[in-house]
Amino acid sequence: MSPVDQLEQDPAVAPTPDGAVRAPRRGWGALMRWETVLLALLLASIFYGSQVSEHFLSKSNFFFIGLNVGEIAIMALPLTLIVITGEIDLSVASMLGLSSTLVGLLFREGWPIWAAVAGALVAGLLGGMLNGVLVTRLGLPSIAVTIGTLTLFRGIAEILLKSDSVTGFPIGLTNVGILPVPHTQLAYSVTIFLAMAVVYGVVLHATPIGRKVFAIGLQEEAAFFAGVRVQRVKFWLYALSGLVCAFAGVLWTFRFATSRYDAGTGLELNVVAIVLLGGVSIFGGRGSIVGVVLATAVMGCLQEAFTLINVDPQVQNIITGVLLLLSVLVPNLPEFVRRGRRALARRRQPRPT
Amino acid sequence: MTAVGPAPAPAPAPASGAATEAPRRMLERVSRARELGIVAAIVIVFLVTTGKNSAFAHGESVQQLLAGTCLIALLGAGETLVIVTRNVDLSVGSVLGLSAYVVGDLFAHHQEMPQVAAYGVGIGIGLVCGAVNGLVTTVFRVPSLVVTLAALYVVRGIDALIVNGKQVDPASIPHGFQELGSAAVFHIPWLAVFVAVIIGVIGYAMRSFRPARDLYAIGSNPDAAALAGIPTGRRVFTAFLISGGLAGLGGVLFLSEFATVASTAGSGYEFLVIAAVVVGGVAIFGGSGTVLGAALGALLLNTINQALVAAQVSAFWNQAIAGFLLLAAIAFDRFLALRVNRALRSAERGAS
Numbered sequence: 001m002s003p004v005d006q007l008e009q010d011p012a013v014a015p016t017p018d019g020a021v022r023a024p025r026r027g028w029g030a031l032m033r034w035e036t037v038l039l040a041l042l043l044a045s046i047f048y049g050s051q052v053s054e055h056f057l058s059k060s061n062f063f064f065i066g067l068n069v070g071e072i073a074i075m076a077l078p079l080t081l082i083v084i085t086g087e088i089d090l091s092v093a094s095m096l097g098l099s100s101t102l103v104g105l106l107f108r109e110g111w112p113i114w115a116a117v118a119g120a121l122v123a124g125l126l127g128g129m130l131n132g133v134l135v136t137r138l139g140l141p142s143i144a145v146t147i148g149t150l151t152l153f154r155g156i157a158e159i160l161l162k163s164d165s166v167t168g169f170p171i172g173l174t175n176v177g178i179l180p181v182p183h184t185q186l187a188y189s190v191t192i193f194l195a196m197a198v199v200y201g202v203v204l205h206a207t208p209i210g211r212k213v214f215a216i217g218l219q220e221e222a223a224f225f226a227g228v229r230v231q232r233v234k235f236w237l238y239a240l241s242g243l244v245c246a247f248a249g250v251l252w253t254f255r256f257a258t259s260r261y262d263a264g265t266g267l268e269l270n271v272v273a274i275v276l277l278g279g280v281s282i283f284g285g286r287g288s289i290v291g292v293v294l295a296t297a298v299m300g301c302l303q304e305a306f307t308l309i310n311v312d313p314q315v316q317n318i319i320t321g322v323l324l325l326l327s328v329l330v331p332n333l334p335e336f337v338r339r340g341r342r343a344l345a346r347r348r349q350p351r352p353t
Numbered sequence: 354m355t356a357v358g359p360a361p362a363p364a365p366a367p368a369s370g371a372a373t374e375a376p377r378r379m380l381e382r383v384s385r386a387r388e389l390g391i392v393a394a395i396v397i398v399f400l401v402t403t404g405k406n407s408a409f410a411h412g413e414s415v416q417q418l419l420a421g422t423c424l425i426a427l428l429g430a431g432e433t434l435v436i437v438t439r440n441v442d443l444s445v446g447s448v449l450g451l452s453a454y455v456v457g458d459l460f461a462h463h464q465e466m467p468q469v470a471a472y473g474v475g476i477g478i479g480l481v482c483g484a485v486n487g488l489v490t491t492v493f494r495v496p497s498l499v500v501t502l503a504a505l506y507v508v509r510g511i512d513a514l515i516v517n518g519k520q521v522d523p524a525s526i527p528h529g530f531q532e533l534g535s536a537a538v539f540h541i542p543w544l545a546v547f548v549a550v551i552i553g554v555i556g557y558a559m560r561s562f563r564p565a566r567d568l569y570a571i572g573s574n575p576d577a578a579a580l581a582g583i584p585t586g587r588r589v590f591t592a593f594l595i596s597g598g599l600a601g602l603g604g605v606l607f608l609s610e611f612a613t614v615a616s617t618a619g620s621g622y623e624f625l626v627i628a629a630v631v632v633g634g635v636a637i638f639g640g641s642g643t644v645l646g647a648a649l650g651a652l653l654l655n656t657i658n659q660a661l662v663a664a665q666v667s668a669f670w671n672q673a674i675a676g677f678l679l680l681a682a683i684a685f686d687r688f689l690a691l692r693v694n695r696a697l698r699s700a701e702r703g704a705s
Contacts (some may be wrong), residue, residue: 134680134684138684138687139687140683140684140687141637141638141683143441143637144627144631144637144679144683145680145683147624147627147628147631147679148628148676148677148679148680148683149676149680150624150676151624151628151672151673151675151676151679152672152673152676152677152679152680153676154672154676155670155671155672155673155674155675155676155677156673158669158670158671158672158673159667159669159670159673162667162669266620266621269502269505269506272502273502273506276499276502282496282498282499283496312513312514312517312518314509314510314512314513314616315510315513315514316510317506317507317509317510317513318506318507318510318511318514319510320503320506320510321502321503321504321505321506321507321508321510322503322507324499324502324503324506325489325499325500325503325507327499328493328495328496328499328500329489329493329495332493332494332495335494336492336493336494
């Protein structure tokens with residue numbers, strides 16, 4: 001679909017009779033609708049969970065729900081911004097694996113743990129910049145670039161650590177996998193996610209940077225002529241994504257108290273699924289952090305509820321898929337109905353001769 | 354696909370008369386050069402590795418090489434049809450897994466089931482999945498990336514539901530059926546011959562068959578294609594249908610080659626297939642590329658994998674090299690597209 005006909009189809013940006021673009025109000029309306037659906041889904045899944053198991057609403061279970069989705073949710077935040085600009089980053093989970101590998105490798109070489117973590121974060125930033133350069137400077141399609149770096153990052157991790165695994169990290173740090181933040185039932189990863197989500201939400205929805213991100217996604221050329229440095233914004237979003245995914249890799253390493261090259265293999269699809277489930281349009285230009293946070297909560301609750309009643313994790317994939325499908329079908333339904341009606345009306349009318 | 358981003362290389366402007374001759378010839382030459390380039394790369398890798406370890410050129414090794422390429426090349430053919438229309442099919446790996454297990458399970462319960470039935474069931478499963486992908490994408494006009502990602506999950510889930518922790522083991526698969534996956538003539542596996550014929554047929558159709566040419570038109574410019582009277586919805590649907598059918602067939606071939614199927618069979622294939630297709634010169638934003646190129650891409654990636662083993666480079670290097678190669682391939686394509694553009698523009702200027 002070309003950007004042009006997307007604009008035509010999108011009621012949120014249809015010009016009003018007086019020529020003004022009525023983006024904000026209709027845009028918020030469209031957002032509200034999908035987020036309301038998500039909220040209803042969340043309540044339904046909490047209700048369902050409490051029905052199938054009395055453990056679901058217990059405090060410790062709340063901790064585990066968060067623990068299971070924490071890293072995925074953190075990686076979803078920068079990806080949300082990237083998808084809103086109309087691009088994609090599929091290398092997120094490989095970056096998590098590479099970061100986990102580096103933390104383990106450097107720690108095994110005798111680096112102090114904070115230095116190993118810093119090393120992993122720098123690698124993440126550099127990896128993200130590599131994606132950014134390939135997409136913005138060379139102008140390559142992001143989906144192909146990041147499938148390439150998905151393989152490349154995982155491959156580098158494999159070369160570095162081979163089939164070894166590194167353990168023996170300081171207990172104080174590996175406790176993030178067992179203990180919640182003191183005086184709460186929140187896992188550390190979720191606490192960090194929520195704090196980050198607030199920052200991302202403010203930046204995306206209430207600052208010029210956020211407006212630029214949306215502008216790029218809606219009409220890249222128009223944004224460029226309006227003075228947005230399109231390539232620079234995209235470049236830094238990729239760099240940010242690399243850094244944040246490396247950070248998620250550090251958390252992942254401490255949560256499992258193990259560093260392996262295959263950490264988080266295949267998670268990229270889960271991260272993309274959460275972003276899309278949050279109502280972010282894959283064509284760019286539309287989406288919200290609130291939606292992504294709600295989608296994370298829905299996924300976490302459903303996953304935990306099904307695990308409590310012993311549904312195979314592979315079978316749970318069906319739910320993920322169906323929700324994903326709904327997330328694109330529901331916002332499109334009004335348009336589909338309108339189109340169907342128009343076609344019917346056209347068929348009833350006698351053909352002009 | 355993502356709507357914005359670097360504008361796909363503009364198709365050659367259909368100027369009139371003799372002015373178009375030269376550019377068109379050059380375009381043909383470039384696309385042929387792209388495939389010849391891959392062939393050259395395969396030959397170089399092959400010769401260098403054989404120089405280091407003569408066993409690499411032996412029959413068994415070649416047989417292994419071809420057999421390992423078949424499934425990816427077959428799925429790549431279907432994926433090419435879909436990507437050419439500016440869509441993508443991420444569900445191929447899951448469909449392959451489902452088809453392989455269901456057919457294997459049928460054999461386990463009905464040993465004397467005719468082979469034709471096995472193929473029919475496998476392809477049928479694939480066609481159903483492809484039809485659903487195609488229908489949802491075209492009727493509701495939603496992005497295929499999301500639809501097929503959802504299908505990837507749902508089909509894998511259904512697969513796990515049916516498998517339920519069990520596994521198909523070789524003892525329950527009739528020997529006659531395994532022949533296709535294991536037997537060979539002159540060290541060319543029957544499997545490779547079979548897949549090569551399919552790719553040949555699809556490749557011929559993509560070159561000379563009108564509805565197949567429509568796919569390129571749709572991928573180059575969906576709006577223009579619709580205005581030109583091409584039934585875009587129906588064509589895209591057909592592309593998904595064929596991709597699904599080939600993935601289903603891939604499942605049957607997977608079963609005949611490996612004879613063991615667990616619930617994870619074929620997972621992760623989607624990225625291998627897309628990598629092979631892109632290395633083979635199919636533009637990810639649609640409009641150009643051939644099934645032959647995609648098959649060669651699959652062969653190149655697999656040759657490099659096997660060469661690393663033969664040259665006793667640790668297998669840990671495989672992934673990194675594959676990733677690097679993919680990046681190099683798309684960067685090279687971009688470079689080529691820029692060159693062609695410039696040449697076309699100067700040719701136009703010369704003509705006017």
